[in-house]
Amino acid sequence: MATPKTKYLFWLTALTIVVACVPSFAVPSVPTTDANAISTFIVQTANAASTQTARAMPTFTPTASFTPTPRNTETQEPTATSTVLFLFYTPTVVIPTRTAGSGGGGGTGSGGTSSQNYACSVVSLNPPNGTTYGSRVDFDATWKIKNIGKKNWDKGSIDYVYLSGDKFHKVAGYDLSTTVKVGETTSLVVDMLSPKNAGTYTTNWTLRASANTFCTLSLTIVVK
Numbered sequence: 001m002a003t004p005k006t007k008y009l010f011w012l013t014a015l016t017i018v019v020a021c022v023p024s025f026a027v028p029s030v031p032t033t034d035a036n037a038i039s040t041f042i043v044q045t046a047n048a049a050s051t052q053t054a055r056a057m058p059t060f061t062p063t064a065s066f067t068p069t070p071r072n073t074e075t076q077e078p079t080a081t082s083t084v085l086f087l088f089y090t091p092t093v094v095i096p097t098r099t100a101g102s103g104g105g106g107g108t109g110s111g112g113t114s115s116q117n118y119a120c121s122v123v124s125l126n127p128p129n130g131t132t133y134g135s136r137v138d139f140d141a142t143w144k145i146k147n148i149g150k151k152n153w154d155k156g157s158i159d160y161v162y163l164s165g166d167k168f169h170k171v172a173g174y175d176l177s178t179t180v181k182v183g184e185t186t187s188l189v190v191d192m193l194s195p196k197n198a199g200t201y202t203t204n205w206t207l208r209a210s211a212n213t214f215c216t217l218s219l220t221i222v223v224k
Contacts, residue, residue: 119149120215129220133194141192143217146185153180158209160188166201198223
């Protein structure tokens, strides 16, 4: 019969054999956890959750409020416009008509009316109308006239000037050489030059008192 000590050794030997026969198992290694990585992961998870929450919420677009503009229903009175009237006074100027008649040589004209302040009659004309000249001939035209108006012809205010027609004079205007009283006669002399080309030419002259003209004087010549 076996003793207790012998049993103990037997079981110890058997246990050793069993342990030696059991295959060894590898213990998996556990990775080391980084505290900073855990914190970063938590923050990223929180941000992603916030983003998803914001996307899920409806978008709010503010609408501008409309303020009605009050309409003026009152009818405005028209503005009165003042009108300025300009009244211009135009004096009536009476230009005496010519009472003189012109004729060849020493023809005399008819007298003027008693209502004319300035009037004349032609006593004579030299050269006579229709006188023939050659080209570029120098000559004088002389009208002898009589004052048959109501006013004297003052030499300081009366002159005789070219009026119209052909221009074959040398000077376009002259002053009276002396004052001609009512009823007196005077001679008006104009320095002329016959035109270059052949033809019939007529020139008209007049006496002038300020802006008024009276007593038209005409001369017609022929150039050959």
